[in-house]
Amino acid sequence: MHETDQQIRPLRSLHSEAVEAIAKWLMSGRYNVDAVLPNEAEIGDELGISRTVVREAIRTLVAKGMLQVRRKTGTIVRPLSDWSLFDPEVLAWRFRYNRDTVFVDDMTQFRAAIETIAVEICASNPNFDCSDLYDACDGMEAALNGDGDWFTADLAFHRHLLKGTGNQFILHMQPMLDNFFDAMLSPEVLLPENMRITLPYHRAIADAIAAGDPVRARQAMLQLVQKGREDILNRIESIGK
Amino acid sequence: MHETDQQIRPLRSLHSEAVEAIAKWLMSGRYNVDAVLPNEAEIGDELGISRTVVREAIRTLVAKGMLQVRRKTGTIVRPLSDWSLFDPEVLAWRFRYNRDTVFVDDMTQFRAAIETIAVEICASNPNFDCSDLYDACDGMEAALNGDGDWFTADLAFHRHLLKGTGNQFILHMQPMLDNFFDAMLSPEVLLPENMRITLPYHRAIADAIAAGDPVRARQAMLQLVQKGREDILNRIESIGK
DNA sequence: CCCAATTTGTTCGTATGTATG
DNA sequence: GCATACATACGAACAAATTGG
Numbered sequence: 001m002h003e004t005d006q007q008i009r010p011l012r013s014l015h016s017e018a019v020e021a022i023a024k025w026l027m028s029g030r031y032n033v034d035a036v037l038p039n040e041a042e043i044g045d046e047l048g049i050s051r052t053v054v055r056e057a058i059r060t061l062v063a064k065g066m067l068q069v070r071r072k073t074g075t076i077v078r079p080l081s082d083w084s085l086f087d088p089e090v091l092a093w094r095f096r097y098n099r100d101t102v103f104v105d106d107m108t109q110f111r112a113a114i115e116t117i118a119v120e121i122c123a124s125n126p127n128f129d130c131s132d133l134y135d136a137c138d139g140m141e142a143a144l145n146g147d148g149d150w151f152t153a154d155l156a157f158h159r160h161l162l163k164g165t166g167n168q169f170i171l172h173m174q175p176m177l178d179n180f181f182d183a184m185l186s187p188e189v190l191l192p193e194n195m196r197i198t199l200p201y202h203r204a205i206a207d208a209i210a211a212g213d214p215v216r217a218r219q220a221m222l223q224l225v226q227k228g229r230e231d232i233l234n235r236i237e238s239i240g241k
Numbered sequence: 242m243h244e245t246d247q248q249i250r251p252l253r254s255l256h257s258e259a260v261e262a263i264a265k266w267l268m269s270g271r272y273n274v275d276a277v278l279p280n281e282a283e284i285g286d287e288l289g290i291s292r293t294v295v296r297e298a299i300r301t302l303v304a305k306g307m308l309q310v311r312r313k314t315g316t317i318v319r320p321l322s323d324w325s326l327f328d329p330e331v332l333a334w335r336f337r338y339n340r341d342t343v344f345v346d347d348m349t350q351f352r353a354a355i356e357t358i359a360v361e362i363c364a365s366n367p368n369f370d371c372s373d374l375y376d377a378c379d380g381m382e383a384a385l386n387g388d389g390d391w392f393t394a395d396l397a398f399h400r401h402l403l404k405g406t407g408n409q410f411i412l413h414m415q416p417m418l419d420n421f422f423d424a425m426l427s428p429e430v431l432l433p434e435n436m437r438i439t440l441p442y443h444r445a446i447a448d449a450i451a452a453g454d455p456v457r458a459r460q461a462m463l464q465l466v467q468k469g470r471e472d473i474l475n476r477i478e479s480i481g482k
Numbered sequence: 483c484c485c486a487a488t489t490t491g492t493t494c495g496t497a498t499g500t501a502t503g
Numbered sequence: 504g505c506a507t508a509c510a511t512a513c514g515a516a517c518a519a520a521t522t523g524g
Contacts, residue, residue: 488520502506
């Protein structure tokens, strides 16, 4: 039986609740790599769900590379390197429950690399439409003047870059970009002075792409990325961790 | 009931067989994007398995972003953009059942980008150990002289580069690299003359990294990548597809 | 080598919930 | 509001594989 304290409506299925609960166990370190989870019946008892639901939840996490099941042995926690690191759920869980320094550093470096590549590809593509890019820049400028949201316009700019590559693997980085922006562009980093500095960088990127100059586009993106990295470092330093 | 013609032993579980079967449906185009699969009972009948196994298989594919389940409506096929494109199984399925041109092109471009980034990072890391790289080069040279396997040494070289970055997201590209090498470095491409040309490129990369010169390392990798791209194009042209 | 215990694998029957028309 | 067609969820039972004595 399922007992919820306030069951106005079952907002989410037992399945997703179970997946979330077990995922949280892994994030929180209750079970580390190579650790063996309780057997299916025991997990069911703890979560107050049937064995069927437990099994399906485990299948979900196995599919994401987080768990492995062996007969007789039970369910084992896989190392982080086997997880589906670009999976939207995995990303969200890590941001929410286990946002360590290495995770943030690696992602900062990686997304910088991807975006650098993206502008090169966009600039090399004669069919690329820059108008969305300039629209986003205008949106940022408007936000500086108190009209509209900077975050939205900034994110739109970077999304257009990924889309512009037309490469399915680069496009696949979108959830990562979204999570990154959402988590990293907090008010402490998004100071008006920072915005005023990065806006021309954004425009320089758009101009270089419009001119079909991959080298200049790449250099402009490197500047933007460098600035963003500094801001994050300053922020971490000022906050203390 | 499960009926196998030659069941010496149950090589694989019903679960993985069901996952594979349904995945193949999607790869082969039997069900396209937004198509609705038969209901659980019907799938079970067709595959000769119980509804429980069907449900667990579907959970696995939902976790990989390939399917979506809605009450009353049933099971729907998700667009390719939602699939876990770096998942080892998804990669293997696509290579095996649905290796279209766009897939290969996008991957060629993407892996080139990743490896270019990787050498830059390795060259910028003073602690990076180049000996593995040179060992791999020696292995390639030995293979040219009939001693050992070129493929193994070549793959080892590129694996070391990914590892050398120490970045979890770049390291996560390893399954993609493995599949790519396995599928693309077929005997038609791996002509001795091609090997003789690329060996010095590999050495140039190793030298640049050893010298701690990211710019030179990047340029050397671009040369190697360019050469590899030409070989694949020539091969496709000569084969006709 | 076999036996026994443990755990997942698999099936079936039944009941509930929920969106659609 | 009602019937329908699905997925959702439960519980009991047995099969199969692996481990350790």
